[in-house]
Amino acid sequence: MTIGGTIPTSGPYGEIGGNQKQAVELAVKHANEDGDAGDREIEVVFRDTQTDPQRATQVARELITQENADFLAGNFSSSVALAIGELAQREDVIYTCVGGSNALTGKQCRANVFNAGNSAVMQTSGGLRYVLEQGLGESVYEITADYSWGQSIQNWNETQIVPSFDGVEYLGNTFVDFGATDYSQAITKARNSGADIISFNLFASNHVQSAQQAGDFGLFEDHVCVWPATGIIEAAQIGPQILSHENFYASAPWYWQHDVSAAREFANSFNEEYDTRPLGFSASMYAGVRTTLRAINAADGTEANAVRDEMEDRELFPQLWNVGERFRACDHRATIATMTVKGRPPEEVDGQNYYRILEVPQDPEETQMRTCEQTGCSF
Known part of the structure; x- marks a missing residue:
């Protein structure tokens, strides 16, 4: 199974994007170790969106058509998420993202888009x-x-x-x-x-x-x-x-010293792997990717409608906020604290x-x- 990673690793948000990229890599490593997607071996292929909606759409399309990505994941720019979300809906693939704009889970929401981050509100x-x-x-x-x-x-x-x-x-x-x-x-x-x-x-x-x-x-x-x-x-x-x-x-959106067991384990594992601490957006993507993979396993495939049914009202894994956070069915926004x-x-x-x-x-x-x-x- 291939994840298409749509993350800015250059440009104005390149440093934040680099940390989020590491979170997705760690999610894939842990998912393979724990069997999140059953017996499927998971890999991730990244493309740099440069926080530009036009380029983001282009590289997301390349990931789907050239790299055969089964779903898309990554990003924290609202304008980029809106652009990729529109493509994901047309191509009928799941897109797990982070983005604060109210539009993402408002009037411009897309059925195939799940937002693991907190909103502007x-x-x-x-x-x-x-x-x-x-x-x-x-x-x-x-x-x-x-x-x-x-x-x-x-x-x-x-x-x-x-x-x-x-x-x-x-x-x-x-x-x-x-x-x-x-x-x-x-x-x-x-x-x-x-x-x-x-x-x-x-x-x-x-x-x-x-x-x-x-x-x-x-x-x-x-x-x-x-x-x-x-x-x-x-x-x-x-x-x-x-x-x-x-x-x-x-x-x-999350801070690495949050004193609950899952947060401590994730923060320590991230630090051991990369010698730095995870950002809040990175925590969201880590949980978002692992939750999506578990939904795919429950759906027994990557068909968007089936995965969407499994994603709606599913609790995020792991519980890095420990407030029972889940993907709301009505707008696909994570109920993180x-x-x-x-x-x-x-x-x-x-x-x-x-x-x-x-x-x-x-x-x-x-x-x-x-x-x-x-x-x-x-x-």
């Missing part, structure tokens, strides 16, 4: 909602990356999260271009708004640059600042001095243990996810 519910629940402010301003993922978060914050808290005022938003490096104007607007809380809806290098500039502007002195998606790559670049500030908060994290003080940072976990919601479908009716997904 879930990411901001692990960050902004947490600081509001803690009573850390009464007004909110946003700085948002102007593409699908950022737009999904901004809209949900403005229309759903902030209005759900009595007495909390929404003061505005500034959109910034994808790939921007200077956030001074947006930060100035946010500071001048008088908001208690500033939500930076930015990812990867944009997360790093905005956090560093927020520190340069002294923003943490008077404002609670929150980022909806963070990981150890960003943490290493931001540095513990900023991360450990009392007004720095972030959410993480988005964690809220804060940076450790510099003197406590040893290796890659940058964060401490503040919260792991035990019922994410109830507290962090859109209802099935809210998604607008219809297969």
Whole structure:
């Protein structure tokens, strides 16, 4: 059996993609050892998507037609996942991905696409909602990356999260271009708004640059600042001095120091294999791939309809969040828990243990996810 790996290993997200590629390789190794797909020997062939939807569609097609891939797996860019998902539906193959945009499991959902990652709604519910629940402010301003993922978060914050808290005022938003490096104007607007809380809806290098500039502007002195998606790559670049500030908060799709047995086993195995720690998106792909392989074994083949029937409402394996996470039947989104994290003080940072976990919601479908009716997904 051949898995078509669609992961960016170069370009703006190449470092994150490299870690996710390792997670898929480890999933294949463990699946072969444990017989996830029965007596089928599993291999994976990778193609670099470069985080470009057009190229991603091209290489995904090559994996299906030239490499005879039985299903596709990988990626964390929403725009890329939408493009590959459309192809997977046309070619009638299963595609297991990670992507935050609400569109992926909303009105643009595809029956053959299963999303093992948390949505934009879930990411901001692990960050902004947490600081509001803690009573850390009464007004909110946003700085948002102007593409699908950022737009999904901004809209949900403005229309759903902030209005759900009595007495909390929404003061505005500034959109910034994808790939921007200077956030001074947006930060100035946010500071001048008088908001208690500033939500930076930015990812990867944009997360790093905005956090560093927020520190340069002294923003943490008077404002609670929150980022909806963070990981150890960003943490290493931001540095513990900023991360450990009392007004720095972030959410993480998963963090390697989560203290449950499956998470410890996966994190230790990953570290032994690659001498680094797995990212949250990598944990999602590891569980997503192994769950798909077990569904294929239960379906006794790779015919998409049969696999889809086995995937729907199947619990993810292994349970890296330990909250009974599964692929929802209504939209094929994994019910994983988005964690809220804060940076450790510099003197406590040893290796890659940058964060401490503040919260792991035990019922994410109830507290962090859109209802099935809210998604607008219809297969």
